[in-house]
Amino acid sequence: MTNADLVAALETIARYMELLGEDGFRVIAHTRAARTIEGVNDDLVAVGKGPDAAKKLTELKGIGPAIAKKLIELSTTGKCAELELLQAQVPVGLIPLLQLQGFGPKSVHVWWKEAGVTDIASLKAAVESGKIASLPRHSQKTVDKLKAALESAAQGAGRMRLGQARRLADRVVAQLRSRAEVLHAEAAGSMRRGRDSVGDIDIIVSSSDPAATSRAFTTLPMVQSVISAGDTRASVKMVAVGGSRWEKEEAADDEHADPSAAKGAGGPTMQVDLRVVPQEHFGAAMVYFTGSKDHNIHLRQRALDMGYTVNDYGVYVEDKADDTPPHKRKGAAGRPLASKTEADIYAFLKLPYIPPEIREDRGEFELKETPRLIEVADVKAELHAHTTASDGGMSILELATAAKARGFHTIAVTDHSQSQFQARGLKPDRLRDHIAAIRSAQEQIKGITILAGSEVDILPDGRLDYDDELLAELDVVVASPHNNLTQNSVDATARLVKAASHPLVHIIGHPTGRLVLRRKGLEPDMNAVIAAAKAHGTALEINAHWMRLDLRDTHVRAAVDAGCVIAIDCDVHAESDFDNLRYGVTTARRGWVTPDVCVNTWPAEKLHGWLKKKR
DNA sequence: GCCGTTTTCGGCCCGACTGTTTTCAGTCG
Numbered sequence: 001m002t003n004a005d006l007v008a009a010l011e012t013i014a015r016y017m018e019l020l021g022e023d024g025f026r027v028i029a030h031t032r033a034a035r036t037i038e039g040v041n042d043d044l045v046a047v048g049k050g051p052d053a054a055k056k057l058t059e060l061k062g063i064g065p066a067i068a069k070k071l072i073e074l075s076t077t078g079k080c081a082e083l084e085l086l087q088a089q090v091p092v093g094l095i096p097l098l099q100l101q102g103f104g105p106k107s108v109h110v111w112w113k114e115a116g117v118t119d120i121a122s123l124k125a126a127v128e129s130g131k132i133a134s135l136p137r138h139s140q141k142t143v144d145k146l147k148a149a150l151e152s153a154a155q156g157a158g159r160m161r162l163g164q165a166r167r168l169a170d171r172v173v174a175q176l177r178s179r180a181e182v183l184h185a186e187a188a189g190s191m192r193r194g195r196d197s198v199g200d201i202d203i204i205v206s207s208s209d210p211a212a213t214s215r216a217f218t219t220l221p222m223v224q225s226v227i228s229a230g231d232t233r234a235s236v237k238m239v240a241v242g243g244s245r246w247e248k249e250e251a252a253d254d255e256h257a258d259p260s261a262a263k264g265a266g267g268p269t270m271q272v273d274l275r276v277v278p279q280e281h282f283g284a285a286m287v288y289f290t291g292s293k294d295h296n297i298h299l300r301q302r303a304l305d306m307g308y309t310v311n312d313y314g315v316y317v318e319d320k321a322d323d324t325p326p327h328k329r330k331g332a333a334g335r336p337l338a339s340k341t342e343a344d345i346y347a348f349l350k351l352p353y354i355p356p357e358i359r360e361d362r363g364e365f366e367l368k369e370t371p372r373l374i375e376v377a378d379v380k381a382e383l384h385a386h387t388t389a390s391d392g393g394m395s396i397l398e399l400a401t402a403a404k405a406r407g408f409h410t411i412a413v414t415d416h417s418q419s420q421f422q423a424r425g426l427k428p429d430r431l432r433d434h435i436a437a438i439r440s441a442q443e444q445i446k447g448i449t450i451l452a453g454s455e456v457d458i459l460p461d462g463r464l465d466y467d468d469e470l471l472a473e474l475d476v477v478v479a480s481p482h483n484n485l486t487q488n489s490v491d492a493t494a495r496l497v498k499a500a501s502h503p504l505v506h507i508i509g510h511p512t513g514r515l516v517l518r519r520k521g522l523e524p525d526m527n528a529v530i531a532a533a534k535a536h537g538t539a540l541e542i543n544a545h546w547m548r549l550d551l552r553d554t555h556v557r558a559a560v561d562a563g564c565v566i567a568i569d570c571d572v573h574a575e576s577d578f579d580n581l582r583y584g585v586t587t588a589r590r591g592w593v594t595p596d597v598c599v600n601t602w603p604a605e606k607l608h609g610w611l612k613k614k615r
Numbered sequence: 616g617c618c619g620t621t622t623t624c625g626g627c628c629c630g631a632c633t634g635t636t637t638t639c640a641g642t643c644g
Contacts, residue, residue: 012632022628024617025616025617025626025627026617027616028616028617028627028628029616029617030616032616032617033616033617033637061617062616062617063616063617064616064617064618065616065617066617067617102641102642102643103641103642104641104642104643105641106640106641106642107641107642136635137634137636137640137641138635138636139634139635140636141633141634141635142633145634166617172627189644195623200644203642228632228633230631230632230633232631232632233631233632235643273643273644275644288644289644293628293644296628296644297627297628298630299628300626300629301628304628305620305621309628309629310628310629311629311630312629312630312631312644313630325629325630325631327630336626411639453641535642
């Protein structure tokens with residue numbers, strides 16, 4: 001039983017209640033409590049078993065006495081009577097039906113009660129037999145929509161990783177901006193916030209000819225199918241662009257891969273939504289479609305407390321007597337008090353400008369000024385890179401030249417250690433030769449420092465893959481877990497704490513080994529790992545590859561709050577991997593990282609001094 | 616089911632779009 005299990009239990013309760021048609025506010029309450037738990041790093045199962053559990057749990061936002069009781073029951077017994085009662089009433093096969101595009105709990109409820117549908121198979125049968133078409137409010141058009149939704153679900157259209165979504169969004173935005181009538185075009189949504197995976201892409205545009213822009217959008221070459229299309233909004237499915245080493249590997253081994261993708265059509269499909277707004281409302285729309293649900297609710301509530309109301313057109317005076325949407329009111333009442341830029345909106349509500357990445361309702365409303373979060377341009381060193389000596393594609397000199405071209409003052413060569421035989425990990429004598437080769441490369445290039453390092457495996461019991469004598473010869477040691485990534489939480493914690501406490505280790509690389517949407521990785525007590533890292537001056541890495549983004553955002557935030565130092569590294573294998581820095585920085589920003597706590601931003605002297613302290 | 620410098624009861628973010636309707640329910644973001 002972990003926090004994730006508590007989240008799953010609350011989500012399941014909420015879904016069952018929806019299907020039964022229970023009070024929507026109870027559904028929302030359970031869902032919000034689940035969101036809260038997702039953002040917590042403390043082990044709530046341990047809290048639930050411990051003293052004063054109810055009191056401690058109800059201190060969390062959105063958790064009251066009733067949900068606290070369920071959490072305690074789950075923590076202590078692993079079961080929840082209410083959940084079991086719900087399970088007895090509702091067929092479990094109905095839950096996946098809630099994911100069908102364009103259909104929700106009310107529809108599923110009708111299918112279940114009126115047509116005997118209990119899962120995907122019986123739904124398909126009911127569609128084929130005409131049973132669905134005979135239900136009230138189910139015309140042929142609705143049935144066609146349902147068939148399309150079933151088709152799409154079968155193809156596994158789901159979430160997409162940040163790096164894949166970003167590339168697609170950049171292309172869409174560039175094509176829209178190239179049109180004469182388009183004044184502004186930006187991607188918003190969870191992708192702009194930098195979530196590690198996204199369920200769709202939102203594009204906000206202001207245009208002098210909305211209808212033409214919307215038409216152009218729905219006929220872009222990447223469009224696979226059009227879901228809906230109007231003058232002010234349109235939704236399509238697009239095919240992602242492929243190409244990286246991870247994607248090729250994925251296409252080969254993913255049994256759920258879309259067959260059309262395997263034929264070279266590109267990557268997975270993704271829903272892309274377009275909104276066209278008048279230019280004077282662009283900022284309001286960006287705020288509205290960027291903030292998380294919780295951020296937007298908080299913002300709205302704050303406005304209401306001040307006597308205003310916020311929608312996607314701007315901030316307006318709240319008028320309870322008039323139920324016309326404020327932007328449609330006549331005269332001065334219909335004019336927004338702030339709407340043009342995002343900064344205008346926040347300033348009007350007496351808030352500093354809040355960077356997109358932290359619009360999650362995790363404390364940003366208490367900020368007195370805009371924090372100076374880390375930016376890509378602050379990064380001046382790469383401390384995790386591979387060469388042809390192990391599994392990289394560049395020589396030492398090629399790597400150093402590429403890093404220098406990026407404006408870096410330092411590049412660390414950190415090839416794999418001996419246990420990584422499949423990645424041509426270096427045996428001790430090969431590593432000693434490699435160190436000599438790095439020293440000699442340094443003599444051939446000026447303007448950048450080449451550090452001799454290693455990405456040393458953290459073995460399952462926490463020991464390292466080289467002995468201390470050899471590690472001491474290296475300028476920088478990145479210690480990373482690569483195998484036994486399914487070991488239990490207690491062992492994982494001991495493993496990482498031991499590595500972070502090692503006097504010769506500078507950085508813990510991709511600490512959990514998770515792969516976004518693919519592998520959970522280790523699930524250690526992260527607070528214990530952070531405490532060990534802090535105590536021994538060891539940096540925790542944010543691996544910038546969009547497949548990893550490990551540490552993840554919530555762990556970064558906990559590490560920063562605890563006073564830990566952070567490294568952001570591209571884990572370079574090919575020159576293009578340097579371009580992934582933006583994703584690492586975005587993840588850092590989500591964790592409220594300022595430049596001073598990130599070792600990669602430090603001037604050469606300070607960085608080299610920090611490394612030498614461990615020698 | 617949660618929550619409170621206008622509330623311990625009565626609210627809970629809100630508008631657009633779609634399809635099925637003849638005034639609105641459901642879904643989405």
